[in-house]
Amino acid sequence: MPDQLIFxxxxxxxxxxxxxxxxxxxxxxxxIYKASGIFNYAQGVMALFAAMTLVGMMEGRVPFSHLINxxxxxxxxxxxxxxxxxAAVLLTMVVMVALAWVVNQLIFxxxxxxxxxxxxxxxxxxxxxxEGFGDMMWGSDIKKLDVGLPQGINLMIDETTxxxxxYGFFIDNLDLVATGVAALLVIALVIFAQYSKxxxxxxxxxxxxxxxxxxxxxLNFIWVMVWSLAGFVALVAGIMWGTKSxxxxxxxxxxLKALPVLMLGGFTSxxxxxxxxxxxxVGEKLFEFTVGPLVGGATENWFAYVLALIFLVFRPQGLFGxxxxxxx
Amino acid sequence: MFYREAGDFKTSYEQDSQTFPIxxxxxxxxxxxxxxFAVVPFVINDYWVNAVFLPFxxxxxxxxxxxxxxxxxxxxxLGTGGFMAVGAYASYKLMTxxxxxxxxxxxxLAGGVTSIVCVLFGLPSLRIKGFYLAVATxxxxxFLVWLFNRVGWFYNYSxxxxxxxxxxxxxxxxxxxxxxxxxxxxxxxxxxxxxAAIIARNLTRGMAGRKWMAxxxxxxxxxxxxxxxxKAKLTAFAVSGFFVGIxxxxxxxxxxxxxxxxxxxxxxxxxxxxxxxxxGGLGSIFGSxxxxxxxxLLPVLLKNTLVGGLGWPTDLAAHLEFxxxxxxxxxxxxxxxxGLAQLWRVAKEKLRLWPFPH
Numbered sequence: 001m002p003d004q005l006i007f008x009x010x011x012x013x014x015x016x017x018x019x020x021x022x023x024x025x026x027x028x029x030x031x032i033y034k035a036s037g038i039f040n041y042a043q044g045v046m047a048l049f050a051a052m053t054l055v056g057m058m059e060g061r062v063p064f065s066h067l068i069n070x071x072x073x074x075x076x077x078x079x080x081x082x083x084x085x086x087a088a089v090l091l092t093m094v095v096m097v098a099l100a101w102v103v104n105q106l107i108f109x110x111x112x113x114x115x116x117x118x119x120x121x122x123x124x125x126x127x128x129x130x131e132g133f134g135d136m137m138w139g140s141d142i143k144k145l146d147v148g149l150p151q152g153i154n155l156m157i158d159e160t161t162x163x164x165x166x167y168g169f170f171i172d173n174l175d176l177v178a179t180g181v182a183a184l185l186v187i188a189l190v191i192f193a194q195y196s197k198x199x200x201x202x203x204x205x206x207x208x209x210x211x212x213x214x215x216x217x218x219l220n221f222i223w224v225m226v227w228s229l230a231g232f233v234a235l236v237a238g239i240m241w242g243t244k245s246x247x248x249x250x251x252x253x254x255x256l257k258a259l260p261v262l263m264l265g266g267f268t269s270x271x272x273x274x275x276x277x278x279x280x281x282v283g284e285k286l287f288e289f290t291v292g293p294l295v296g297g298a299t300e301n302w303f304a305y306v307l308a309l310i311f312l313v314f315r316p317q318g319l320f321g322x323x324x325x326x327x328x
Numbered sequence: 329m330f331y332r333e334a335g336d337f338k339t340s341y342e343q344d345s346q347t348f349p350i351x352x353x354x355x356x357x358x359x360x361x362x363x364x365f366a367v368v369p370f371v372i373n374d375y376w377v378n379a380v381f382l383p384f385x386x387x388x389x390x391x392x393x394x395x396x397x398x399x400x401x402x403x404x405x406l407g408t409g410g411f412m413a414v415g416a417y418a419s420y421k422l423m424t425x426x427x428x429x430x431x432x433x434x435x436x437l438a439g440g441v442t443s444i445v446c447v448l449f450g451l452p453s454l455r456i457k458g459f460y461l462a463v464a465t466x467x468x469x470x471f472l473v474w475l476f477n478r479v480g481w482f483y484n485y486s487x488x489x490x491x492x493x494x495x496x497x498x499x500x501x502x503x504x505x506x507x508x509x510x511x512x513x514x515x516x517x518x519x520x521x522x523x524a525a526i527i528a529r530n531l532t533r534g535m536a537g538r539k540w541m542a543x544x545x546x547x548x549x550x551x552x553x554x555x556x557x558x559k560a561k562l563t564a565f566a567v568s569g570f571f572v573g574i575x576x577x578x579x580x581x582x583x584x585x586x587x588x589x590x591x592x593x594x595x596x597x598x599x600x601x602x603x604x605x606x607x608g609g610l611g612s613i614f615g616s617x618x619x620x621x622x623x624x625l626l627p628v629l630l631k632n633t634l635v636g637g638l639g640w641p642t643d644l645a646a647h648l649e650f651x652x653x654x655x656x657x658x659x660x661x662x663x664x665x666x667g668l669a670q671l672w673r674v675a676k677e678k679l680r681l682w683p684f685p686h
Contacts, residue, residue: 039459070640110662117404118661120459121606124599125657132650140643256595259463296478305467309452312464316456 003167010169011289012282017175019281020182021240025258026265026273027185028233033267034206035226038108038119042127044255046096046231049134051238051247053095055143057088063137089235096231097224104224112209131252140249145242149177178240185236186274189229193270198225260308266318275319280304331679347529364518369511377510382583384624385517386575389524391604391616393571398602399611400532401564402544403453403461407468409597411569413589414442414472415576417482420491423581424484431496431503435520435577442573443566445472450565454558457547469595476589492586504581513582520578524571529613531567540564541611572601603653607660609669618668626652 025043032040040046056063060079068074083091107126111119150173161169193199204212205222213219241251257280265276284303292299317323331352338344348354372381390412397403419438423431449468453461476482483491495505502508503516531537539560542550551557580587587593600623608619627649634645664670678685 066641066644070638070644107658107662114661114665117458117462118665120404120462121602122658122661124602125654125661127654128599128650128657129654132647132652132654136644136647136651140647253595256466259466263460263463298474298478301474302467302470305463305470309464309467312456312460313452316460 006165006167008286008289011285013169013171014175015282015285016278017171017179017281018285019278020175020179020274021237021244021277022254022257022261022281023274023277024178024182024185024233024237024240025255026261026277027182027189027270028230028237029258029262030267030270030273031189031233032226032230035202036108036205036223037116038123039116039267040230041120041123041255042130043230043234044252044258045127045130045134046099046234047238047241047255048247048249048251049099049130049238050092050096050231050235051145051242051251052134052138052143054088054092054235054239055145055242055247056138057091058083058085061138066139067136089239092235093232096235097228100227100231101224103227104220108223109220127252131249143242143247145239145247149174149239149243151243172244174240174244181236181240182274185233186270190270198222202226257304260304263308263312263318266320269318269320272318272320280307283307331676331682333680347526347533361522364522365515369515372510372514374510377514378583379628380624381514382517384621385514385521386578386583387601387604387620387624388521388617389571389575389578390601391608391620392524392528392613393568393575394601395605395608395610395613395616396528396532396540396571397564397568398605399609399615400537400544401540401561401568402547403450403561403564404459404602405465405568406462406595406598406602407449407465407472408572408601409593409595410469410472411442411446411572412576412579412597413476413593414445415439415573416580416587416593417476417491417589418442418573419577419581420493421482421484423494423496427494427496430498431581432498435574435581438577439570439574442576443569446565446569446572447562450562450569453561453565466595469598473589473593488588490586490588491580493581496581504585517578517582520574524574525613525617528567528571532613536560536563536567544611603657606657607667609667610665612667612669614672615667615669618672622668623653 025047028043028046029040032038032043055061060081060083062068062076062079065077068076103126107122108119111122154171154173154176157169157171161167191199193203201212201217202222202225204215204217205219209219212222237254238247238251241254245251258277261276261280262273263276264279265272265274284300284307287303288297288299312318331350333350336349336351338349346354348357368381390408394405394408397405415438418441419431419434422429422434422437426434445468449465452464456464477489483489486492493504496503497508498512498516501512503512532540539550539555540563542553542555543557543560543564547557550560576593579592584592604619604623605616606619607622608617609615630645630649630652631642634640634648635642660667666673
């Protein structure tokens, strides 16, 4: 086989893995959008916030230590304990649920029946708030996150492909884990939405707020639940991305990458988020591999957006989205 | 008492259709103009120009541009930073290619170039709406910044990848470069800001503005009563792009002097201008000014009180700024979706009835 083709295959494989991670973030968007019609721009910052909280918990950092030190002139930074990964994850989940409750009580209860674009802008405000809040709480340094996930080159794939092609593929163990987790998450979510009582209620709310209210579904509870679920997905995405590239501000930009993923897949479809993520992941890696060197590289910054833009012109509802019908 | 239509008789159509029909408003407007042109230039120093006045004037133009698109025509755009970059790079290329032409025309031409680019990226708005469009404009943001970063022709193959404004003057007074007096840059920007405000105000009062608002309120209904959505949307993109381009050109040439595209015109700039429009008031020219003033003054104020007064570290003040801005956006969207401009309007209504409200 020619070298270029083998390299290409490796690029495609890595693209698939990257796509899975995009899809993970995109899932959180779809969940909230389906249940409340809110397009949650803050999803990426939520992932960042979750990852920061997780690191902070594990290392026993004192929340708001910089603020406290600045005001009172003290020098406190750490409680001096280290939590095991699992306990910290659980605690972080509690924080995310609390966050969901606060967000719902303080913001979105007051914005019921507003236009979607107003809600969208409110989530941008939320994103800004959380960004500043997270930094203030845990400090803005780049944090290392290690909850014990395997990392580094997968030797088995390396050896197998070396035996077949005479060239070992480089696949990160972490990407494999992420793929597994994403698959589990999707299956769990689908089962939850289709078969559990709360899942049905969630779908009912998504379909029609008023009708759901009239059959006795608590809108408040469902929304808090959905935001908590999104917080959970954000936490998972935060763990994956945080382990991969450190917990830092650029994490929240990944959420922006999830937007074109959603537009490709359609805002209302969970499978759409997965397929969209894979298409974007493979597409941008392949584009960078083939066209990138000709135009100066770093095309990954914009390829996804432009692809989505062109795609939307021809199919505004995305690949799997429901057809948009407008009436006067 | 003094804020009344009563007794202010209009005797011609010109008077009837003037911008400020109430006498008090009109005089206030003249007073502000006189103060801005004849008083401020004599009293300001370097710090005030660079920290407050220049950013305020320049962001005002950008906010007016974005307000036309978002507030009047209802097409949410997150690509403002990218379009400002187009203005900046267009003015840079023009300034270096035609050094003998006045910088005044370069800036206007830069606005024209941006206008064209903006229309190109506005084309998908004919098919997609709402936040689909908002996300689509992100493509403009990222693509344009990447383009200016990677293609050497745009920054004249300079080693640092930065663009630096060459020294230019108008009527013999230096405007750009290091040696200019503070008032010259201020006046130069002020001329553009006032012109932009007057043009925008009259456009939005006229046929074009009414078409935009019809499209914003319900595009299908607007189409049925005979508004051409293609024309209305694309003119909104064009006008908006023109103003945003001018502000980008001024931002680069007059305010910063040297620019690195990812830093100066990143996604945060897009959000900053959008926040100005939201806080100031969607669909209001005055609101654009109010929002720009608010978000320019807030960091200055925070920095002076927290870092200067209380001795906090700078990064902490920056985080607090994020928190405050984010919270303000949410509070405004919940409590007063029409922004500062609506507070102003309510105050004026109260004033009309004062002191006998019943």
